[in-house]
Amino acid sequence: MSSTFHGLQVAKRGMDAQQAALYTIGHNVSNANTSGYTRQRVSLETFPAYPAPGMNQTGTAGQIGMGVEASTVERIRDTFLDTQYRDETIKVGYWDARAGALEKMEEIMNEPTEDGLSAVFNQFFESIQDVASHPSEAGARSVMIERAEAVGDTFSYLSTSLKTIQGDLQNERDVAVTQVNSLLEQINNVNQQIQNVEPNGYLPNDLYDERDRLLDEISKFMPVSLEYTKSSGNASATSEGVVTVQLQTSQGPTTLLDGKTHQVNAISVTTNQDSYVTEIHIGDEIRNPESFPQGKLKGLIEASGYIDNSGNKTGVYASMIDDLDEMAYEFVNWFNDKHQQGVTLDGDNGVSFFNEISQKEGAATGIVIADKIKQNTNNIAAASGAAGTDRQGDGQNAQLLSQFRQKVLINSGNQAVSLDGFYQSVIGQMSVDAQQANRLKSNSETLQGAVEQRRQSTSAVSLDEEMTNMIQFQHAYNASARMVTMIDEMLDKIVNGLGTGGR
Amino acid sequence: MRVTQGMLAANSLKQISNSYNKLETLQNQLSTGKKITRPSDDPVVATKGMAYRSNLSEVNQYKRNLTEAQSWFDSSESGLEQVNSILQRTKELVVQGLNGTNESDDRQAIAREIEQLKLDYMQVGNTQVAGNYIFNGVNVGAPPISGNASGMIESNINLDPFSVEVSKGIQLRVNIHPENIFGQDAFELMNNVQTAFEQNDVNSLKDLSTQVDTQLSTLLAERSELGARSNRLELIENRLDSQEITATKMLSNNEDADIEKVITDLTVQESVHRAALGVGAQIIQPTLLDFLR
Secondary structure (H helix, E strand, O other): OOOOOHHHHHHHHHHHHHHHHHHHHHHHHHOOOOOOOOOEEEEEEEOOOEOOOOOOOOOOOOOEOOOEEEEEEEEOOOHHHHHHHHHHHHHHHHHHHHHHHHHHHHHHHOOOOOOOHHHHHHHHHHHHHHHHHOOOOHHHHHHHHHHHHHHHHHHHHHHHHHHHHHHHHHHHHHHHHHHHHHHHHHHHHHHHHHHHHHHHOOOOHHHHHHHHHHHHHHHHHOOEEEEEEOOOOOOOOOOOOEEEEEEEEOOEEEEEEEOOOOEEOOEEEEEOOOOOEEEEEEOOEEEOHHHOOOOHHHHHHHHHOEEOOOOOEEOHHHHHHHHHHHHHHHHHHHHHHHHHOOEOOOOOEOOOOEOOOOOOOOHHHOOOEOHHHHHOHHHOOOEOOOOOHHHOOOOHHHHHHHOHHHHOEEEEOOEEEEHHHHHHHHHHHHHHHHHHHHHHHHHHHHHHHHHHHHHHHHHOOOHHHHHHHHHHHHHHHHHHHHHHHHHHHHHHHHHHHOOOOOO | OOOOHHHHHHHHHHHHHHHHHHHHHHHHHHHHOEOOOOHHHOHHHHHHHHHHHHHHHHHHHHHHHHHHHHHHHHHHHHHHHHHHHHHHHHHHHHHHHHOOOOOHHHHHHHHHHHHHHHHHHHHHHOOEEOOEEOOOOOOOOOOOEEEOOOOOEEEOOOOOOOEEEEEOOEEEEOOOOHHHHHOHHHHHHHHHHHHHHHOOOHHHHHHHHHHHHHHHHHHHHHHHHHHHHHHHHHHHHHHHHHHHHHHHHHHHHHHEOOHHHHHHHHHHHHHHHHHHHHHHHHHHOOOHHHHOO
């Protein structure tokens, strides 16, 4: 036999549950544009029916429903999509950093145009040829010196600009490290808040959202593997627990954030005097830059330069700077050598055309025309053969010098290639690298977009849907309220209408 | 698939931004006239472009060198023409001197004219073009022929060829063989003619007359060779002209944008862009709210 007020209780539970659902809809609608927000649903369950079976159960018909209850408020989210999204984000971060670095490099190298290094080579060639066909003209000689200055200036400009950008990238790398550490701290905070809430049996959905958003962010910089540990106490079965964040390097995994002990192992990079990365510290552990996994941080480390396992400077900018130095070194030495074998307009043996460069490193910024040449154009050794004043019309040596683009040989791999060939292959390599970076960046962005689309499809708030649900729950609420009125009328009948016979 | 307003908005934005990217590429192509604006657009085009530019720069330089060679040929030719008239006149005078009717006084007068011709000859040998002695091999800074007060003429000629590079690895000799025309022999001959007239030595004049003939034929041979080389120069010039056209064309084919195609693409892209904007505006606006009372 159920209680007199049974119906009122059922109706009240109905109103409570519908109200909870309506408030959640309100929460969803308000957060429709919050980044990282996952739509929430109240799961409604029937309230345990009456009577409960037992030794002293009442002898009444069946079980009668006791109404509804809002059991949990859950996020609608697919963790598999999160994993996919983060995998793509890593690639986007890496290729984006690489493409950005190469894009700036392409702008500096400025090939093929009328202003790049190869155009300056062409002009220098022309000016030497002019000297070869007018060996005794001071004008042609002056032009050749100016063009040689332009070659030196261009080498120096390219090398200096590359180094400036490399410095910028090194700053960006350091900023990225700071960002990663700050993200780890934030995740740690959220972890702790979650750990405070969960043992009470609640689901801190909004904190989960915040943590997932932070994990998305950190995936831009590097791939992390996650491990969840359930909270103790009265934690709900659907609770997620605290997360432990690990970094997988080829030298073995290392923990960035320990969820159980709340310890953050901050990342820091050690660099040499040129700001090339030598080691990466994660807490107490040390990793080689080469073993660091792909991501924006790795992209920046590669672009700005690091010391590889065999102790060499490596990196996108480092190798271009090295190549320019190599070219400058071989060019100056060859040119000086051939120039010394010539004969000047005054009939003397030639001297060095450029100041001698003894080491490759920094050669590109050290191309300076020898004072003797600058002071007197006659000192350009255009003639060949034995010293003597009777060879003023001889341009044979100048002709030889003009072939510097073909005759200067540079070691590339196992073979020697010409200056022209070497420079073309350097530019070719750069363009292919940049093309690859751009292509893979756009590919991974497309994939990331597709995953994001699917994620949104699952988790994003649809206003129309919320409106529809709102109307649905509103009607249910109204109906429950009507139920109260109906029961009120029933009770009124009992209280005021019964036993009035014969009045 | 469940689609939300946010997804529609994000999608629209992405498509419009893609469309802007394409418009930017086409706009770049149109305003620069080039297919590529940075090497990574097409690495092959970029490196080929560098090679073609070097090629074109070489061809242009060789053409400039040709102009120099041409001016040497022209100056040498006019020098040889002058030598020709000097020798012809000498020949006339020698023939005239052989005539027994000439008085001793007449012969003296002829000797004076020969002396002048000799000095002329010497001057031709010292011709300068743009400050260079063109008949002294590579020693362009010094006059090849010098005369002293007593009328003795000394010829000291540099024998090295003055050559100019006119194509990759091809050197063209642009001066004549000055030792054949302005050698010591030539001036000895003129001296001998002068002395013969001064000393009224008719017998030796006969012998000298043949020597002048020999000198004239040497001159002719030299002029023919110069002419032949001039022809070769023209051939090379024609070849360089066609090389220049080829190189320019290759450069253009390699990197110039096909303007008609770009404009057509631009028009197509423009309408796609309009559609994207229009559809975006249509889709984003209405929600269920508009229809609920």
